Amino acid sequence: MKKITPLLFILLITACSVEPAIDELSIETDTDTENNSDTDTDNDSDNNSDADADADADAEIIYYLPFITTNTAQNISINQAKLSAHIELAPLSVGDGIAGNSNQIERKGIVWGVNENLSLDNGFNIIFNSDPGDYSTTLENLNPATTYYFNAYAINANDEVVFGIEQSFTTATEAPCEYEVDNYLRPIYKDYDQPYRPERVSLTNPNIYGQGNLEFVASSSNSIVKIIVRLNEIDGNLPLSGTYKGVYDFNNLSIQSSNEMRLTIEDYNGLIDFYPQGASNNTDTEIYIQNTGDKISFIFCDTAVGDYVLTGKFSYQIP
Structure with a gap:
């Protein structure tokens, strides 16, 4: 009977020492599962964000060109004429999905000269602000009996140039006779x-x-x-x-x-x-x-x- 008592004591000690180990193992297993789940969710979110960013980067931003009307010249005299134009912004498309699209203009102007088929490189350029609507200018010190050409233009946010329809006018001739005495x-x-x-x-x-x-x-x-x-x-x-x-x-x-x-x-x-x-x-x-x-x-x-x-x-x- 004296030999059995120590053996029972040892078994009891062993049983008590095993239970905490099982509980500890169970806790560690639950923690790893949650960490893996969070990591997978974060990775999916990051991947989706990267995909959206790549899609936005690949999408082409649209820069709309305005509508331009070059009016006929008015108040034509020997040495001056009034030139005018009208600019209307193009409407933005609804639901195109690209927030960066733009219909704004950077600047507008009127180019004029004595040659046809005017561009920004072969004529005199009068620059205005970027506001849409009507704008005009009066040319002075022109030559009499001379034909001039002019056209309105605008430049959008992508540095694209759009012109109206080119117009022309001819200044008046000088008087064929002159008298010193008036009346x-x-x-x-x-x-x-x-x-x-x-x-x-x-x-x-x-x-x-x-x-x-x-x-x-x-x-x-x-x-x-x-x-x-x-x-x-x-x-x-x-x-x-x-x-x-x-x-x-x-x-x-x-x-x-x-x-x-x-x-x-x-x-x-x-x-x-x-x-x-x-x-x-x-x-x-x-x-x-x-x-x-x-x-x-x-x-x-x-x-x-x-x-x-x-x-x-x-x-x-x-x-």
């Missing part, structure tokens, strides 16, 4: 040649259908003679320098200057039997108008008006 005319009829010196030149709107929107009248208090020039100008603006040709009437429904005029001489002086009581221009009648900014001169270079021949000039002082 001095000679309405010649056959052998009758009497100087006419208008004392005043007035400007009104004739307000008569087909007779334009500007009426310049040269008159004098001591004479019944009147010389009348009617014009049809854009928005009723004062005429620019250039040669104006005679028409019988204007189309008031589309008011715009096309260098046309109506010229009339009124004379109701019955004391001279052979002197006609006025005359009007023909379609081949031409006069020259000179706008210096402070006055407008009407120049007649042996201008045929009916049976008259009109020489000299009169001027209207711009207020």
Whole structure:
């Protein structure tokens, strides 16, 4: 009986020492499983992110080009002209999936010169800001009787250049004759040649259908003679320098200057039997108008008006 007791003691000790080992092994196994699961999840997330990044990197960003309209030139004179254009941004596509797409422009401008097929390398370049909409400029110090070409352009965020449709204009010619004395005319009829010196030149709107929107009248208090020039100008603006040709009437429904005029001489002086009581221009009648900014001169270079021949000039002082 004394020999059995130590053996039981040893077995009890052995049993107690084994249980903690099993519990410890079980804990270590659970920890490794969780770590492996977290690692796999992180790896999948990283792989997906990398794949998305690669897809975005491979996608091509679209840079849209704007829509450009190059307008026809306006206010053309001997040495200047107004150029204008309009730019409209292209709409961005909805749902294209690329956040970097752009329809913005970096800058816009107008290129001009005396040669056709203009580019940024072979013309004079006028640069504007990047705002869309209307923009314009006035060219000055141009040569008379010269044809110029111009076109509007824009550059997008990818340095791509887009142009409108090229336009052209021709500056007016200089007056074919010149007179030093102002407000001095000679309405010649056959052998009758009497100087006419208008004392005043007035400007009104004739307000008569087909007779334009500007009426310049040269008159004098001591004479019944009147010389009348009617014009049809854009928005009723004062005429620019250039040669104006005679028409019988204007189309008031589309008011715009096309260098046309109506010229009339009124004379109701019955004391001279052979002197006609006025005359009007023909379609081949031409006069020259000179706008210096402070006055407008009407120049007649042996201008045929009916049976008259009109020489000299009169001027209207711009207020």
